[in-house]
Amino acid sequence: MKILTSQQMKQVDDTAIREYMMPSVLLMERAAMAIAVAGKKMLTFEGLSGVLICCGPGNNGGDGLAAARHFHEMGIPVRILLLAAPETFTHDTLANYHMALKWGLETEFYEDRKDQLEALENWQSGQFLIVDAILGTGLSRQVSGRAYNLIQWINRHPSPVLAVDIPSGIHGDTGKVMAIAVDATKTVSFGLPKVGNVCFPGAEYNGSLSVADIGLPPELLIKAPCVARRLSVADIIDLLPDRPRNAHKGTFGSLLVIAGSTGYTGAAIMAVRGALLSGTGLINIAVKESLNHIFEQTLWEAITTPLKEGEDGGFSAEGIKRMHEQKSRSQAVVAGPGWGSGKGWSEVLEGLLSQADCPMVLDADALNLLVGRLHWLKELKSPVIITPHPGEMARLTGMSIEAVNNNRLKTALEAAKQWGVHVVLKGAGTIIASPDGKAVINSTGNEGMAKAGSGDVLAGIVGSLLAQGMQAFQAAAVACWIHGKAGDVAADVIGKRSITAVDIINALPEVYRRLETREGFNENHAG
Numbered sequence: 001m002k003i004l005t006s007q008q009m010k011q012v013d014d015t016a017i018r019e020y021m022m023p024s025v026l027l028m029e030r031a032a033m034a035i036a037v038a039g040k041k042m043l044t045f046e047g048l049s050g051v052l053i054c055c056g057p058g059n060n061g062g063d064g065l066a067a068a069r070h071f072h073e074m075g076i077p078v079r080i081l082l083l084a085a086p087e088t089f090t091h092d093t094l095a096n097y098h099m100a101l102k103w104g105l106e107t108e109f110y111e112d113r114k115d116q117l118e119a120l121e122n123w124q125s126g127q128f129l130i131v132d133a134i135l136g137t138g139l140s141r142q143v144s145g146r147a148y149n150l151i152q153w154i155n156r157h158p159s160p161v162l163a164v165d166i167p168s169g170i171h172g173d174t175g176k177v178m179a180i181a182v183d184a185t186k187t188v189s190f191g192l193p194k195v196g197n198v199c200f201p202g203a204e205y206n207g208s209l210s211v212a213d214i215g216l217p218p219e220l221l222i223k224a225p226c227v228a229r230r231l232s233v234a235d236i237i238d239l240l241p242d243r244p245r246n247a248h249k250g251t252f253g254s255l256l257v258i259a260g261s262t263g264y265t266g267a268a269i270m271a272v273r274g275a276l277l278s279g280t281g282l283i284n285i286a287v288k289e290s291l292n293h294i295f296e297q298t299l300w301e302a303i304t305t306p307l308k309e310g311e312d313g314g315f316s317a318e319g320i321k322r323m324h325e326q327k328s329r330s331q332a333v334v335a336g337p338g339w340g341s342g343k344g345w346s347e348v349l350e351g352l353l354s355q356a357d358c359p360m361v362l363d364a365d366a367l368n369l370l371v372g373r374l375h376w377l378k379e380l381k382s383p384v385i386i387t388p389h390p391g392e393m394a395r396l397t398g399m400s401i402e403a404v405n406n407n408r409l410k411t412a413l414e415a416a417k418q419w420g421v422h423v424v425l426k427g428a429g430t431i432i433a434s435p436d437g438k439a440v441i442n443s444t445g446n447e448g449m450a451k452a453g454s455g456d457v458l459a460g461i462v463g464s465l466l467a468q469g470m471q472a473f474q475a476a477a478v479a480c481w482i483h484g485k486a487g488d489v490a491a492d493v494i495g496k497r498s499i500t501a502v503d504i505i506n507a508l509p510e511v512y513r514r515l516e517t518r519e520g521f522n523e524n525h526a527g
């Protein structure tokens with residue numbers, strides 16, 4: 001599914017209006033009907049007896065005013081709170097304001113007075129639904145003053161909240177919280193989801209998200225430029241490499257994992273286990289000689305290449321030579337998990353990047369070594385995927401973690417373009433960005449996965465898919481989906497709190513089994 005910026009969505013609306021002869025009030029009417037249908041279900045489900053609709057001056061408020069008519073026609077008591085004077089309304093919002101009056105509805109101005117809100121609290125004995133039509137994709141600045149106070153009141157009130165298009169206060173292009181945002185129970189977005197609906201922190205505010213068809217011409221939606229996509233189960237099934245019946249282990253590729261050091265052997269083991277269970281034919285792990293016995297004992301299915309150690313981490317010159325020989329027999333490399341901070345690893349990394357003759361995943365300590373050495377990424381011969389979490393991304397870019405998180409999509413896209421690598425910016429709603437400007441926002445996973453070792457498993461899955469011949473961008477996006485889904489499957493069984501990286505690994509077979517048997521995953525409308 002496509003994800004659009006507010007501007008891209010506006011472009012679709014404008015084209016529908018100008019070139020497809022769709023009156024703009026008709027789009028608003030369809031949006032309002034979708035809100036009324038969703039709102040009615042919430043009322044029934046929660047046993048509520050009225051709807052309080054909070055309207056701003058823009059078209060988001062117009063959707064709210066039009067929805068008021070539909071609720072009224074359903075026989076549901078409606079109360080309309082206006083945040084701005086009608087003189088400031090957009091054309092269609094004003095039309096719907098007048099229609100609402102003609103329909104016999106009353107409106108009241110939000111005075112920002114305590115007694116007004118106190119009186120409201122007891123309306124319908126407090127049993128009402130709040131419709132948030134304050135601000136939509138036209139939000140352009142920090143929320144302050146009366147809008148801020150009303151949103152604060154909404155968030156403190158126990159009523160369920162239905163957000164129109166996007167929770168008010170979330171920036172449509174970034175997902176940034178503009179000082180405050182409505183914490184919705186459900187959000188109905190129109191046409192296609194906006195970045196702010198799916199990018200964290202904004203995505204957290206939707207409650208459950210659905211996307212309503214508001215009658216925009218399908219061909220326009222198909223043609224519309226988008227800034228990112230979301231992958232569905234069907235996409236994942238489509239993208240996963242075929243497994244022919246007459247395959248042998250060479251068919252499924254050979255992966256070299258360069259990982260682990262004293263204190264961090266677990267990282268290497270988890271990366272290899274993630275790769276093993278993701279279908280790679282052969283896995284070779286390049287390790288320090290002194291640690292070899294650990295891998296021999298724990299990773300029966302992998303081959304180990306014990307290498308002479310360097311003075312401060314990494315490998316000796318002879319060890320590095322053997323590592324390169326092994327690499328030349330591999331289709332993909334994972335480097336970095338559990339390296340530790342020894343300076344010797346920088347030689348290993350520089351060598352890998354200067355002779356990058358197969359696709360490579362760089363994770364964890366390999367990323368720390370890249371800080372201040374991003375020029376090593378210049379003139380890469382093969383695709384490189386880097387998998388930073390926001391802290392690593394902040395160090396790599398020189399930005400603050402807060403700045404990274406406030407614009408995750410743009411940060412990942414710009415880094416991918418500037419450094420010429422594929423970027424997997426981890427965290428809720430992982431962003432996968434390619435150097436040529438494509439992006440995917442991942443929809444799977446849960447907070448239980450925020451545990452040590454989880455990233456090592458992901459690096460292993462990406463490496464595995466690369467070794468099986470997938471294109472770098474697709475391998476990264478599919479791996480993130482599968483990794484997240486494994487976390488979700490694990491959460492279903494043992495709950496989120498207790499999930500460990502090993503549980504994610506153990507859930508991988510079930511995820512692949514379901515994909516192979518095309519067994520339905522529960523997936524909501526927004527994918």
Ligand SMILES: NC(=O)C1=CN([C@@H]2O[C@H](COP(=O)(O)OP(=O)(O)OC[C@H]3O[C@@H](n4cnc5c(N)ncnc54)[C@H](O)[C@@H]3O)[C@@H](O)[C@H]2O)[C@H](O)CC1
Pocket residue numbers: 009013027028031056057058059060061062063090134135136137138139140141142143144147164165166178190191214
């Ligand atoms: N296909 C669709 O998605 C359709 C969407 N519709 C709805 O239209 C809104 C977008 O409407 P727009 O008029 O462009 O913007 P807003 O309603 O979000 O509000 C703009 C309004 O608010 C002022 N403003 C901006 N930032 C702030 C702030 N921080 N505090 C206070 N006021 C602010 C700004 O100056 C303007 O006056 C979309 O979300 C949908 O709900 C169509 O109805 C149908 C097609």
Ligand SMILES: [K+]
Pocket residue numbers: 060132133134135136163164165166167168
């Ligand atoms: K809204």
